[in-house]
Amino acid sequence: MFARALTSTAELRPLEPWQAEEFAAHMDRAREHIRPWVGPSFVTSDVAGARATLTRYAEGTARDGARIYGIWDEGVLVGGVMFVEFSAAAGTCEIGCWLEPGAQGRGLITAACRLLIEWAFRVRGIHRAEWRCRADNARSSEVAKRLGMTFEGALREAWRVGDTFYDKQVWSLLNKGETPWLPNP
């Protein structure tokens, strides 16, 4: 019902607990692709797990904190973006994302992140948007670059997968002239 167009066929919409079955079916298509790159609690294996993720975000939204949005292409949920963290009081947010493999390479995430940043900066007065990714997640750091983010450094061995510790990159965008791609207000 409340949708923003990303391309002629894809749109961004709220993703809510009532959509747990659809989210779980999407997770079946995305799970192994995203597993190395996202937090383990996001990689659920059934409808109950999918509902728990969406409920956690709904509760975050109720507190004016975390929020999650799905990307539908031709009516099929193919990925999404989220405010992993959001604090109007602190003026900061962190943005995250994922796609199922078939939806990569079309600019869907860059377009969706731009809408989140536009809302965070223009509507909510957020000052700093952050992006954190595994240092070897090239596709993710390319998104940060396309958004015009600045690479601030790597938290050494801060990302654990099993027995391996990876560096975690931190990128950011400030709400002071760093978003030339925003449309005129």
Ligand SMILES: CC(C)(COP(=O)(O)OP(=O)(O)OC[C@H]1O[C@@H](n2cnc3c(N)ncnc32)[C@H](O)[C@@H]1OP(=O)(O)O)[C@@H](O)C(=O)NCCC(=O)NCCS
């Ligand atoms: C990270 C991830 C979401 C990035 O997806 P993506 O498709 O590369 O990113 P975008 O949707 O912004 O698309 C960019 C690609 O579309 C292409 N593209 C086509 N039209 C475009 C447009 N109008 N605007 C921008 N890019 C466009 C770009 O050239 C780029 O393709 P390339 O990398 O093959 O050159 C995806 O790789 C993923 O789900 N990875 C696993 C989960 C993950 O890592 N999540 C992030 C955790 S930090």
